[in-house]
Amino acid sequence: MIDDISRFRRLARAVTTQTGALDTSFLGLGRPLGSARVLNAIGHGKEDVGELRVYLGLDSGLMSRLLRGLEAEGMVETAPAPKDARRRIAKLTEAGQAAFAQYEALSDQSAEAVLGRYKQSEALLAAADLIATVLGRDRIEIIEADPEDPRVEHCVQAYYDEISEIFGVFFDPQVSGDPEAGSLRAPNGTFLLALSDGLPIGCVAVKRQAEGLGEVKRMWVAPAARGLGLAKQLMNAIETHAQRLGLTTLQLDTNGKLTAALHLYRTDGWVEIERYNDNPYAEHFFEKQLG
Amino acid sequence: MIDDISRFRRLARAVTTQTGALDTSFLGLGRPLGSARVLNAIGHGKEDVGELRVYLGLDSGLMSRLLRGLEAEGMVETAPAPKDARRRIAKLTEAGQAAFAQYEALSDQSAEAVLGRYKQSEALLAAADLIATVLGRDRIEIIEADPEDPRVEHCVQAYYDEISEIFGVFFDPQVSGDPEAGSLRAPNGTFLLALSDGLPIGCVAVKRQAEGLGEVKRMWVAPAARGLGLAKQLMNAIETHAQRLGLTTLQLDTNGKLTAALHLYRTDGWVEIERYNDNPYAEHFFEKQLG
DNA sequence: TAAGATGTCTGACTTAAGTCAGCTATATGA
DNA sequence: TCATATAGCTGACTTAAGTCAGACATCTTA
Structure with a gap:
């Protein structure tokens, strides 16, 4: 019943x-x-x-x-x-x-x-997003997008909102657009967007830091799409694209509060390394050799 | 977009x-x-x-x-x-x-x-309940049910779970069934159940306390069905049934933490009265004349 | 109890939807 | 360049779905 x-x-x-x-x-x-x-x-x-x-x-x-x-x-x-x-x-x-x-x-x-x-329509929409995304999990597509594509901007905004929330600090989303946009498109990098029936539900970017060395940035998965293994799919995809850009080593930084992310890196071939930047919110640093 | x-x-x-x-x-x-x-x-x-x-x-x-x-x-x-x-x-x-x-x-x-x-299937089910209930709001039926009907027991269990949660105390749901069951069926009372496409999403009961006097009990609306005006529908229905049982006055008690319920009673013709029982969790007492 | 309403059934349709074999034009690869 | 594969088109079907008028039995009510 x-x-x-x-x-x-x-x-x-x-x-x-x-x-x-x-x-x-x-x-x-x-x-x-x-x-x-x-x-x-x-x-x-x-x-x-x-x-x-x-x-x-x-x-x-x-x-x-x-x-x-x-x-x-x-x-x-x-x-x-x-x-x-x-x-x-x-x-x-x-x-x-x-x-x-x-x-x-x-x-x-x-x-x-x-x-x-219905009064609480945000709750209803969140429920609709969740169900539509779960039902459509086999039809999620990962595409290369321009950092200034409005769908990318939507994800980046959500990403900054979320880390602002977690760290209790206000991260300026640079209303005028991502200041790093230029370095997140070919030939210096790329931006990947995950779409579920047209709705942007996740993103990840890579940026060339030196000859053969890239950094993974802007890794985000929408709340409605968590638990579907999308983060792993995005990481796999960005690694493939990084190789095409001629990168052989990838680095990234993250924070201990992001436990799901930490777990993913640790089980997906990333090795923890020494601090390589002065980002005050970063606590953990990882590296992965490609190929 | x-x-x-x-x-x-x-x-x-x-x-x-x-x-x-x-x-x-x-x-x-x-x-x-x-x-x-x-x-x-x-x-x-x-x-x-x-x-x-x-x-x-x-x-x-x-x-x-x-x-x-x-x-x-x-x-x-x-x-x-x-x-x-x-x-x-x-x-x-x-x-x-x-x-x-x-x-x-x-x-x-x-x-x-x-x-x-999908791992977090409870979240998915809650989302499914919410959407199905909102879409089916015009097809919600309110039926009279026996207090020992398993669907009623499901609601009563949820009701007790919820007030246990709110008051931080454990209310014994009397696993063996509602101890008041006998007084919540005709001719001494009745139990109403709200169904959305077969799923129980709310309940309310009335119990005869004296000649012409009844008390409203077990008022509960499932989280997925809140914001649809179901509580008011249930109250209207129980008043009609109370009249058929020959009741002319209804009473009920409630707690200040249940703000939605308080607001409903205050705007639906109920008058606040003096304490009429020794229920330690009750803070507000209401009365309504029927007819 | 007769007149009208109701619920179902049947026959005679129309339209939409789907199937299949074979045709033509174009592309591909040895 | 020739055999083969592919994409779409056409004709000739079948089946499913839906419509409508009228027949019939039964119920309701004046």
């Missing part, structure tokens, strides 16, 4: 009821659900026909017909892909974008209706 | 992807989704054909045909309702129950797969 699995299945029912209602309302716009799904997927940036097919799980014949229908309606235009003329790229026309905007507005309304009627 | 509505919509996508996968796996059992839905709804206790139709949102013709199909398969038997021979009641046969059990096993497996791969 009140066992864990029932509790969790209840979530699926609740969301499905809600989303089912949305699907039905999608029909109100007069287009069958199949075409509506295709139109929305294109609107969300899935433009390659093959990718669309996989994403929507459709047969190639059906896909083709649905696209043909949307073309006849004037919602979509397709053209061969420049690099491979067998593949086709679908794009929304202006009318298509307008239709897509209508669907988006419907979805937003339904989300807003729930959020607006 | 990271606005509240996108964050919330992301949840719907994540759960739909997950549940969509389940729907597809339902097809693996060789029955079209429509019949599978009907079979599952019957298995979950929706036996009245009319209720089934509303619940699944189907046309009466389609409903009838799907039932006929399941009957032909030997999964379902229908019979006229005893009280109204126009209505029909559908029941699973033994074969039907076996098929239903297969679907349940599939659903459990998929929930278990997610839960099992």
